[in-house]
Structures are given as structure tokens and as C-alpha cells.
Amino acid sequence: MKTRGEFFMIKEMYQRGMSITDIANELKMDRKTVKRYIMSETIPTAKKRNRSSKLDEFKDYINRRMLED
16 A cells, blocks of 8 residues: 555656656556556555454453463
């Protein structure tokens, strides 16, 4: 995920007439990322994944053991 400033910088560079490839080379980004930012109306946000922990099934046991000490 790029910063908000990079998003606006990409938009500005594109409006000044720079090609997607030139922008990508200048900012050391992938062309697909630059294109996605250019085509987006809003700042892309990272999608948060709801992953469970490997320890979820053991948390009750761990909490009980910690309270015993």
C-alpha cells in the first residue's frame, strides 16, 4: 500500500502527460500499481483480512494457566 502523497503524485504526473511506464520507473513501482492508482477515483485502501490465530483454540487454557501462577 502506497501513501496518500504517492497517490496524488501519480495522479499529478499523469495529468502532466507522463506515461504509466515513465511514472512507474520514476517512482520504482510496478506499472499495474500505477495504472490502478490512475484509474481509481478514491485512494485505494488495504483490505484487512480476518485471520484467526493458530493459538485461538488454546487461549482459554493459556489464560487459566497464567492465572494459576
